[in-house]
Amino acid sequence: MIALVDCNNFYVSCERVFNPKLVGCPVVVLSNNDGCIVARSEEAKELGIPMGAPLFQWKDFLQRNKVFVLSSNYTLYGDMSERVMNTLAMFSPDVEIYSIDEAFVGLSHLAGISSSPRSLLEYAKEIRSTILKWTGIPVSIGIAQTKVLAKVAGKKAKKAGGVYGLFTKEEIENTLATFDVEDIWGIGRAYTKFLRKHNINTALELARAKDSWVKKNLTVVGLRIVEELRGKKCIGLELLPAPRKSVGSQKSFGEPQTEFAPMFNALACYIDECAIKLRRERNVASVMGVYVATNPFNPKEPQYFQSKFVRLPVPSNFTGELIKYGYNLLRDIFREGYRYKRVGVIFSGLVREEKFQYNLFDGLDRPKVFKLMEVYDQLNKKYGKGIIKFSAQGVEREWKMKQENLTEHFTTSWNELLTINIDK
DSSP, rough: OEEEEEEETHHHHHHHHHOGGGGGEEEEEEOOOOOOOOEOHHHHHHOOOOTOBBBBHHHHHHHTTTTTEOOHHHHHHHHHHHHHHHHTTTOOOEEEEOOOOOOOEOOOTTTTTOSHHHHHHHHHHHHHHHHHHHHOOOOEEEEESSSHHHHHHHHHTTTTTEEEEESHHHHHHHHHHHHGGGSSSOOOHHHHHHHHHHHBHHHHHHHTTTTHHHHHHHHHHHHHHHHHHHOOOOOOOOOOOOOOSSEEEEEEEEEEEESHHHHHHHHHHHHHHHHHHHTTTEEEEEEEEEEEETTTTTTTOOEEEEEEEEEEEEEEOOHHHHHHHHHHHHHOOTTTTTTEEEEEEEEEEEEGGGGGOOTTTOOHHHHHHHHHHHHHHHHHHOOTSSSSSSGGSSOOTTTTTOTOOOOOOTTOOOOGOOOOOOOO
């Protein structure tokens, strides 16, 4: 059996752990640059606030209904996610971290010991209560024979006390008969529209479709989903994360930029973020690309989008070297007279540090550079992000994102630990 553990309204739940005043109140969390709504509490959903709604269109509505509006605090959410996943690892040796707020948990280690439906449900309740006690994050847990069915059970668990299991053929069919086809894991909008045209509206109707028809119209991937709905395991647990194919970073500016210097400062910071990720995973990049864009939602202003890529002479994860290439790429595509909304960088052609091909004419002492960056990362990890950085990243970040309602980094910064004032 497989359990799907899903954190409820994760971003909002993280904020509520450190601000109990938010409990029971409508809360929304915004995307980068405070642009759109990317997370909602149940109370906010009941008010009819849609996912992805632009803040400027809903600002008056949010104020009238006394909705708490928060900027996204990804540092906090990432740390809280790690705490949840570490807790899950104590209950099973097989944990697939599917996203920041979801994980599949293998229960095969319980076979023959406590694998009855009742025992599995009790085990799930113990997992749920432990996560809540240790992290403050409420979760829903769905249990079934396959990953697709576990996803179905997980959705049902949200309205069934937090834990839901699909064990018998009768339970599976009764649940699938009332489960909308658009909510099936792996069935997107295009397939949903296609299936409805063919009078397939529920998961049970899809599960009963002929294999030949499914394979022809939904491909082999669709057939796997259908087989999983029938209880046949076709999608196994991925206990090791798939190797990255690329690494990138881009964020919208708080205010449009017209000068080269602040845009280069921002680009240097994004390059450093990506280089840190590359080094953490012992990868180097072979290809680097930089792109710039104006605001497409402001048609009254002249529009410009451009990008440029370069194959690096020697694959690298050295921040200083990559910033140099980034400067040249940005200089080539930057044009005066535009109000830029964003700049971004992407690295591809990733290979392992120990496997890349050296260049005979390389002017850098690569082993020495690797050691230098190792010290650089250790200092930033020990004393705080940005304690040491490259001068190209600048000092004053006038270009930084809007985060007008950002909460503290309660779990990752000594200076922002939660304080409790007790009246004497």
